[in-house]
Amino acid sequence: MQRKQHLIALDLDGTLLTNNKTISMRTKDIIFRAIEDGHIVVIATGRPHRASIQYYQSLGLTTPMVNFNGGLIHHPTDKNWSTEHNPITNKLALSIVDACYELNVQNILAEVQDHAYLDQHDEQIINMFQATQSTDIHYPFIVGKIAEQLMDDPTSLLIRPQDEQLEQLQTQLDEHVEFVEHRHWGGPLNIIEITKKGIHKAVGLHQIAAHYQIPQERIIAFGDEDNDLEMIDYAGIGVAMDNAIPPLKSIANHITATNEQDGVGIFLEEYLNLRPIVS
DSSP, X not given: OOOOOOEEEEOIIIIISOTTSOOOHHHHHHHHHHHHTTOEEEXXXXXXXXXXXXXXXXXXXXXXXXXXXXXXXXXXXXXXXXXXXXXXXXXXXXXXXHHHHHHTOSEEEEEETTEEEESSOOHHHHHHHHTXXXXXXXXXXXXXXXXXXXOSOOSEEEEEOOGGGHHHHHHHHGGGTTTEEEEEOOSSSOOEEEEETTOSHHHHHHHHHHHHTOOGGGEEEEEOSGGGHHHHHHSSEEEEETTSOHHHHHHOSEEEOOGGGTHHHXXXXXXXXXXXXXX
C-alpha cells in the first residue's frame, strides 16, 4: 500500500538541534529515511539563511526554507522558486528605533536578509549570534547608529531593553500592533523581536504545503518556543518538544521527547512507521 506523503517542518534551536547546536546521528538517519520514503522535509526557523544553511545542507535538503519566522520564504537550490520577503518598512522601523532611543534601551539590531546592523558594540549579543554559526561563518555585523545606517527595509528588529524596561517596551510596541508583531525571546538575554504584522512560520508553511499539494492534515510540525505557536496550531500534526514552553504544549496534538533525547527522530519513526535504524 502506498504511503501518504507528509510535509515535515523542523524548527532548529531547542527542537531539531541538541543544546550544542548539532543534529544527532540518530535523528539525522531517521530524517534521511523519511525523505527516502517520499516525505518532504523543510526547515522553519527564526534564524536567517546564513545561520541555517549548514543544517539544510547536512540533511541533503532540496526544498524551500522558512527563515526569520516567515519573514523570508525562499528556495536555496532553486532560483526559479518565487521568493517571498516580508520586511518592516524602513519608515516604521526607524520610528521604532527612535522610540527605543528615547527609552535608552541597551541595544538594537536590525536584520536585512544576510547582514545585520548593530547599534552599539555589544559582546553579549555578538557572542550569542556567533554561537549560532558554524565555525567558518562570520556574522556580518555593521556597527553604528542604526538611525543613520539603516537604509533598507529590515526583515526584523531585535531590541535589547534594560531588564526593568521589558514590560514598558512591550506596552509601547502595542501601539504599533496594527503593523508589527513582537515576541520576547527565551534565553539568557532579554530580547524583543519585531517583525511585520501577520508574519509567522505558519505563513511559510502554508505556502510550501500549497506548492507540494499537501493537505493541512498531513503537515507535521515540531517546535519548542513561542515563535512556533502559529505553526504548531496550523499543522494538522503539531508536535511540541518535552522541553517546550507550556503554552506550546497546551495547543500541540502530541508531545515528544526533548531535543537532547532525539524527540524529532523518535516521533517520526513511530508516527510514520519508518524502519528502525539498526545500530
